[in-house]
Amino acid sequence: MISKIRDADITRIAGELPQWQIVASNLGMGQLDIEDIENNNTAPADQRKSFLRRWIRRDGKAATYERLSEVLESLGEQGAAEKIREIERTERIALRQIYFTEVMACTGDMLEEQLK
Numbered sequence: 001m002i003s004k005i006r007d008a009d010i011t012r013i014a015g016e017l018p019q020w021q022i023v024a025s026n027l028g029m030g031q032l033d034i035e036d037i038e039n040n041n042t043a044p045a046d047q048r049k050s051f052l053r054r055w056i057r058r059d060g061k062a063a064t065y066e067r068l069s070e071v072l073e074s075l076g077e078q079g080a081a082e083k084i085r086e087i088e089r090t091e092r093i094a095l096r097q098i099y100f101t102e103v104m105a106c107t108g109d110m111l112e113e114q115l116k
Contacts, residue, residue: 004061005052005068009087013068014048016083019075024051026071027059065091 005013017023021034033054041047056063065088072081 005056005063005065006091007053007056009091010049010052010056012087013084014045014052016080016087017048017051017072018077018080020048020051022075023068023071024055026075027055027067029055029058 014020021038024034024037025031029051034051037047037050037054041050059067065084069081069084072078072084
């Protein structure tokens with residue numbers, strides 16, 4: 001399953017990005033965009049988050065955990081790539097739990113209606 005990166009995960013992912021400028025460049029972001037991010041965000045953590053938001057906005061559904069992991073691996077950052085995959089796995093588990101809870105709630109409501 002290829003999942004689009006969720007806004008809720010940006011902070012967690014940003015913390016795993018070594019040399020975000022190189023990652024950005026490998027994801028097709030131009031030097032002017034990279035410089036704009038650097039100029040508008042003084043803190044490195046804010047730069048990484050801003051880069052991720054811009055990439056997600058630009059690439060839409062193509063901005064996936066898998067794509068980011070692939071780029072990190074191509075740059076020799078296997079540890080960071082694995083952490084991104086772990087964030088995705090955690091996200092998928094949480095979404096499944098929410099879905100299951102909602103299905104069970106709907107099923108319970110339907111049963112109550114049938115018993116009336």
